[in-house]
Amino acid sequence: MSDAGYELEYIHDAFAKNWIAPLGENVTEFENSMKSWMGAEYAVALSSGTGALHLSMLLAGVSKEDKVFCQDLTFAASANPIAYVDAVPVFIDSERETWNMDPVALENAIQQYGVPKAVVVVHLYGNPAKMDEICRICEKYGIILIEDAAEALGSTYHGQKCGTFGEYGILSFNGNKIITTSGGGMLLCKKEADAMHALKLATQAREAFPWYQHTEIGYNYRMSNICAGIGRGQMKVLTERVALKRAIYQRYKENLQELPLSLQPMPGNAVSNCWLTTAIIQDGYDITSIKMVSALSACDIESRPLWKPMHAQPVFAEAGYVTAGHESVSEDLFRRGICLPSDTKMKMEDVDRVCEVIRSLF
Numbered sequence: 001m002s003d004a005g006y007e008l009e010y011i012h013d014a015f016a017k018n019w020i021a022p023l024g025e026n027v028t029e030f031e032n033s034m035k036s037w038m039g040a041e042y043a044v045a046l047s048s049g050t051g052a053l054h055l056s057m058l059l060a061g062v063s064k065e066d067k068v069f070c071q072d073l074t075f076a077a078s079a080n081p082i083a084y085v086d087a088v089p090v091f092i093d094s095e096r097e098t099w100n101m102d103p104v105a106l107e108n109a110i111q112q113y114g115v116p117k118a119v120v121v122v123h124l125y126g127n128p129a130k131m132d133e134i135c136r137i138c139e140k141y142g143i144i145l146i147e148d149a150a151e152a153l154g155s156t157y158h159g160q161k162c163g164t165f166g167e168y169g170i171l172s173f174n175g176n177k178i179i180t181t182s183g184g185g186m187l188l189c190k191k192e193a194d195a196m197h198a199l200k201l202a203t204q205a206r207e208a209f210p211w212y213q214h215t216e217i218g219y220n221y222r223m224s225n226i227c228a229g230i231g232r233g234q235m236k237v238l239t240e241r242v243a244l245k246r247a248i249y250q251r252y253k254e255n256l257q258e259l260p261l262s263l264q265p266m267p268g269n270a271v272s273n274c275w276l277t278t279a280i281i282q283d284g285y286d287i288t289s290i291k292m293v294s295a296l297s298a299c300d301i302e303s304r305p306l307w308k309p310m311h312a313q314p315v316f317a318e319a320g321y322v323t324a325g326h327e328s329v330s331e332d333l334f335r336r337g338i339c340l341p342s343d344t345k346m347k348m349e350d351v352d353r354v355c356e357v358i359r360s361l362f
């Protein structure tokens, strides 16, 4: 059956059973199948990954003026929820082996700013961060680890699924992610009490009274039964999608071998879902990522620079930023890095064509 077939079946089911309300079988089934696919203890389906990050902040007890250390090289959605709870972000530089949070910079930040309430680590473009080191540091200081696995659904580290390492893990099913519910997210957690609390906060924080009674501020973050129907359908193509993404990465790797481009490195203990194939232009070439993006665009090929580091964003100009003691890695990656077209609808010939255009630039 085509991709859309499964989704339509579950959506139809939701209508047939008159379960269009933000409750119902699709939500429970989507949560259950994700939970078992991930090997997670608890899962709460939400309207976005950003909402899941916001709830993680609340569950972690992050509040006004608490410090939260967040990966510097990421999408703004990783960092914005720190501001939602009036906490203070400090951005942590990346290392070159995975492009994610540098454990040495994390230790430096603790020495410099003290122990934060929480750490937000990201598996950039699906590539697992150095979780052994980061988990060890968080355990040592008693820091709550929030794992932003929005881009890393299907990635593993020592065989364990990304999103299940932190006290809280978050997934995204936004339109551009590896699977989509048109828009949606999920919070993974280890304690039943946290899952119950997240569910309550996501549904306007209603207390168990016959009337509408509230003792804390609530949100409207629950996933709808229609979106969850799409999610149930998408679960059936998830494994295949990851395989396709990885095949695209492999094709780029073979093609770009003789060119002065280095793909995002994949450490031996981890398997990336290769959500996006990304690369940096090697040193000594007079080509920036911006130049390469416009050259590709002239051939009708859409590409992007890497995420612009958070410490360099005007909105976070006041925030702290800590490196491992050398010059900024995230800035260097941003200057030289590019996200290559990686849509699973691409054919291998399409990948080859992108590589031909890149080849013509050197």
Ligand SMILES: *Cc1c(COP(=O)(O)O)cnc(C)c1O
Binding pocket: 047, 048, 049, 050, 051, 074, 075, 077, 078, 122, 148, 150, 151, 171, 172, 173, 174, 183, 184, 185
């Ligand atoms: C997409 C994304 C999010 C946010 O997910 P939404 O579902 O779009 O709110 C958070 N973090 C990262 C790294 C992302 O790529």
